[in-house]
Amino acid sequence: MLPLLPQQIAPADARQQALTETHLTGRINELTGYFLALRADVDRKLAAKLPPATGKPYPYGRCEEITREAFALLTQRLPQAQTATDLALRDFAANGGIVRTVWGVLREQYFQNALQFGSLYVDVANDTVDLAKPKVEILPMADSGLLDVRDLAHFRQTAQSYWGAALYANHLLPSLAPLLPIVSVSPGRLKPGLQSACDYMIALMCRDEFRQAEAWLESGPPPPADIARAVLSKAPADLHAWTADPRQEAITACRRARSAGCHTDSQWRDARVLDYLRARRQ
Known part of the structure; x- marks a missing residue:
């Protein structure tokens, strides 16, 4: 079990x-x-x-x-x-x-x-x-x-129905994508931001070594330009995508994290959470 x-x-x-x-x-x-x-x-x-x-x-x-x-x-x-x-x-x-x-x-x-x-x-x-x-x-x-939230698809389904959220792939801040693969926006409810930073969902992404996150990053739609600007305007530049292919950069972040065993590394997890807080603070 x-x-x-x-x-x-x-x-x-x-x-x-x-x-x-x-x-x-x-x-x-x-x-x-x-x-x-x-x-x-x-x-x-x-x-x-x-x-x-x-x-x-x-x-x-x-x-x-x-x-x-x-x-x-x-x-x-x-x-x-x-x-x-x-x-x-x-x-x-x-x-x-x-x-x-x-x-x-x-x-x-x-x-x-x-x-x-x-x-x-x-x-x-x-x-x-x-x-x-x-x-x-x-x-x-x-x-x-x-x-329990079964998987990332179950989370997305609930976010769409409960929050009225539009959901996109996090191609904006690739280093956070293994744990926070979704960009959400819900007019009148939630400002554009990453999902989901709750302990359960972060642990769920780690449980399958970021494979659900990777699949969504590969298949999910990229954020529209106005949503991207809203998210990136708050995040420090060192967290922004730095290649010409941010989608692949986010996917690669999942694969590298898996290869490095980051799913069992609490220090890596905590560092990413601190980066997420930096991305909300500015």
């Missing part, structure tokens, strides 16, 4: 189901109230701090930030458990229960961040796409509709 990618849904085997049943299943109403209170603490911290996302006020579009902050608060509270729910969650984890953040495609409609507790799906940002929904949703993971 392949090791889990960052934020991949962990299999809820018989042991996880038993731990969930023992410690959590009978407490769903209690857990819902607990996570609503946790969400209120998150909202107090983030609502005044985060600007509107695509012109819509908090919490719209802030699934990642809310989930990350809720998980951080949770990891601070459980070692100092003060309530019965704290104790139940701490005992669940101490006995080997899975507690992790997860990310994937929800009901084949949009990208979603959530928390996994054994065989339970806990969404503490359930209202960040539809503000009329409850803030917190707790379901059996098997009934949640959350799926």
